[in-house]
Amino acid sequence: MMREELPEATYTPPLVGPGQTYSTITEKISxxxxxxxxxxxxxxxxxxxxxxxxxxxxxxxxxxxxxIGIWGVNIPIAWGFAIVNFVWWxxxxxxxxxxSAILLLMHQAWRQSINRFAEAMTLFAVTCAGxxxxxxxxxxxxxxxxxxxPNTMDLWPQWxxxxxxxxxxxxxxxxxxxxxxxxxxxxxxxxxxxxxQNRFVRLIYGILAMGWRGSARHxxxxxxxxxxxxxxxxxxxxxxxxxVSLDFTISILPGWHATIFPPYFVAGAIYxxxxxxxxxxxxxxxxxxxxxxxxxxHIQNMAKLMLATGMIVAYSYVIEAxxxxxxxxxxxxxxxxxxxxxxxxxxxxxxxxxxxIVPQALWSARVRGKTLAILAxxxxxxxxxxxxxxxxxITSLHRDFLPxxxxxxxxTIWDISTFLGTIALFVMLFFIxxxxxxxxxxxxxxxxxxxxxxxxx
Amino acid sequence: xxxxxxxxxxxAEFDNPDALKECIRQARKAGFRRIxxxxxxxxxxxxxELGLQHSKVRYFVLFGGIAGALTGWFMQYxxxxxxxxLNIGGRPLNSWPSFVIIVFExxxxxxxxxxxFGMLALNGLPKPHxxxxxxxxxxxxxxDRFFFCIEARDPQFDREGTxxxxxxxxxxxxxxxxxxx
Numbered sequence: 198m199m200r201e202e203l204p205e206a207t208y209t210p211p212l213v214g215p216g217q218t219y220s221t222i223t224e225k226i227s228x229x230x231x232x233x234x235x236x237x238x239x240x241x242x243x244x245x246x247x248x249x250x251x252x253x254x255x256x257x258x259x260x261x262x263x264x265i266g267i268w269g270v271n272i273p274i275a276w277g278f279a280i281v282n283f284v285w286w287x288x289x290x291x292x293x294x295x296x297s298a299i300l301l302l303m304h305q306a307w308r309q310s311i312n313r314f315a316e317a318m319t320l321f322a323v324t325c326a327g328x329x330x331x332x333x334x335x336x337x338x339x340x341x342x343x344x345x346x347p348n349t350m351d352l353w354p355q356w357x358x359x360x361x362x363x364x365x366x367x368x369x370x371x372x373x374x375x376x377x378x379x380x381x382x383x384x385x386x387x388x389x390x391x392x393x394q395n396r397f398v399r400l401i402y403g404i405l406a407m408g409w410r411g412s413a414r415h416x417x418x419x420x421x422x423x424x425x426x427x428x429x430x431x432x433x434x435x436x437x438x439x440x441v442s443l444d445f446t447i448s449i450l451p452g453w454h455a456t457i458f459p460p461y462f463v464a465g466a467i468y469x470x471x472x473x474x475x476x477x478x479x480x481x482x483x484x485x486x487x488x489x490x491x492x493x494x495h496i497q498n499m500a501k502l503m504l505a506t507g508m509i510v511a512y513s514y515v516i517e518a519x520x521x522x523x524x525x526x527x528x529x530x531x532x533x534x535x536x537x538x539x540x541x542x543x544x545x546x547x548x549x550x551x552x553x554i555v556p557q558a559l560w561s562a563r564v565r566g567k568t569l570a571i572l573a574x575x576x577x578x579x580x581x582x583x584x585x586x587x588x589x590x591i592t593s594l595h596r597d598f599l600p601x602x603x604x605x606x607x608x609t610i611w612d613i614s615t616f617l618g619t620i621a622l623f624v625m626l627f628f629i630x631x632x633x634x635x636x637x638x639x640x641x642x643x644x645x646x647x648x649x650x651x652x653x654x
Numbered sequence: 655x656x657x658x659x660x661x662x663x664x665x666a667e668f669d670n671p672d673a674l675k676e677c678i679r680q681a682r683k684a685g686f687r688r689i690x691x692x693x694x695x696x697x698x699x700x701x702x703e704l705g706l707q708h709s710k711v712r713y714f715v716l717f718g719g720i721a722g723a724l725t726g727w728f729m730q731y732x733x734x735x736x737x738x739x740l741n742i743g744g745r746p747l748n749s750w751p752s753f754v755i756i757v758f759e760x761x762x763x764x765x766x767x768x769x770x771f772g773m774l775a776l777n778g779l780p781k782p783h784x785x786x787x788x789x790x791x792x793x794x795x796x797x798d799r800f801f802f803c804i805e806a807r808d809p810q811f812d813r814e815g816t817x818x819x820x821x822x823x824x825x826x827x828x829x830x831x832x833x834x835x
Contacts, residue, residue, distance in 0.1 A: 407779045408782045413706070
């Protein structure tokens with residue numbers, strides 16, 4: 198259909214820009230990595246992130262020397278920033294798996310150009326998340342006590358504890374996300390091997406590509422295992438944030454002990470994940486001129502998904518209020534009112550503003566047409582989802598059943614430096630990734646460019 | 655010592671997937687069996703044209719998953735009931751509802767890893783050297799070209815007839831691939 202025949206509002210941007218062929222796509226994506234030229238912006242961002250990583254190392258080293266007393270955690274708020282950030286980072290990872298696995302099973306062609314870097318985002322977000330419970334252990338060098346292994350103490354982990362479930366869920370998630378990502382990379386690594394001019398570069402990509410030669414017999418097994426892995430990763434991603442929410446719900450604390458938590462957490466995770474994918478995708482397509490591969494259609498689809506999951510989160514907030522009232526429990530009702538009007542009430546107001554009100558702008562097609570507006574909403578959601586986890590963790594803990602055991606939580610400089618440090622670690626890992634590996638899946642893009650629904654000429 | 659380089663097969667190059675599929679159809683009709691196609695991305699229909707069976711990799715995933723579930727359940731049951739029983743308020747030692755999550759996670763973990771390693775094993779990867787890599791134009795198999803190979807060990811293979819057969823399909827090029835460069 199010709200573009201001119203359509204009114205502006207119903208015009209759907211194409212998934213691939215005009216005039217793309219097998220060779221132009223290969224050239225475009227591999228030249229970003231194989232070119233000896235690194236953009237100045239890359240050095241600026243990676244350099245800043247590197248400074249932040251050094252700050253993280255310093256904060257963690259000081260933590261090991263002095264213990265977690267350097268953080269603001271104490272009784273009654275023993276969880277603090279460590280668990281807030283853990284839940285936030287784990288949640289961000291979920292969009293990567295959703296794009297790579299669930300959208301694959303649903304045959305969504307628009308996932309093809311965003312799945313690779315979204316999966317990388319998942320890996321790095323889970324890495325950042327994993328740091329927190331480890332550092333929070335107090336004696337992190339004994340972390341292996343959480344793993345079942347034959348030991349001279351003749352002890353086993355406590356299988357009935359959600360924290361042990363968490364260890365299994367997170368480590369499985371990290372492992373499966375990594376193999377899924379790596380398997381997807383193999384054909385692209387072979388492309389790089391065959392295009393590299395430099396002998397050393399060719400050797401490295403050659404080793405990583407494992408001798409892939411695109412045989413139809415290989416593709417046959419490959420595609421089968423790819424779909425099966427997607428099928429395994431789909432329930433896995435739902436289970437991970439469910440288990441994280443069970444860390445809260447299995448305890449009997451008011452505000453935590455709620456059946457809405459697992460779906461509420463999963464929806465929130467995907468919501469924050471899409472916000473982070475958009476936060477990364479919008480500047481990246483600009484920096485590397487990828488507008489033909491990551492088109493407005495991708496950005497708009499993600500914005501719509503973000504809005505949809507945001508509405509599930511809004512619904513969960515309403516249900517939380519309803520349950521508190523309907524439970525008839527004084528403690529549940531007090532905890533809810535304390536969230537609204539207590540000492541952290543201003544954060545709750547900020548949460549409603551950033552997480553519920555600002556994203557409503559995405560209903561407007563005009564807002565969805567501007568990348569900067571979408572980026573602003575995505576950043577607001579990133580902040581909002583962090584505030585949500587802060588509210589959940591802190592307000593339930595700081596005023597529980599006995600007023601004599603109430604307290605307040607204030608983060609210290611080390612809490613803040615560790616948090617900023619993990620953001621820097623995430624950015625650093627992501628920038629190393631886009632410099633060394635294909636950030637868009639080359640072979641999956643070639644798979645869709647001939648399909649008629651992809652092109653609107 | 656000089657080793658004699660043996661013929662691996664004839665390789666035909668195409669610039670679109672439909673020509674490749676047509677080529678496979680013709681070769682199968684002509685009775686060739688030791689054939690394979692090489693493509694930059696999985697092309698729909700090529701496996702059917704080659705007459706490939708359902709991939710056995712699914713059994714790796716299935717049995718890996720079952721092994722994971724049994725491992726998870728047995729580990730928890732054995733340790734909670736026999737090796738390290740903890741009586742907490744007289745509750746049952748075999749508290750299976752709390753075991754479900756770890757059984758589930760290990761099912762996914764074992765199933766996924768066994769599928770991935772099974773896929774690599776069935777494909778014979780990693781395999782850094784292959785005769786086809788001796789042909790310089792084969793570099794484009796991971797970029798924008800589609801290749802079809804009739805191997806020399808095919809019972810119907812004869813140098814002149816097979817070469818002419820491939821030429822007759824109007825490919826972009828036909829190459830003789832040898833074991834050694």
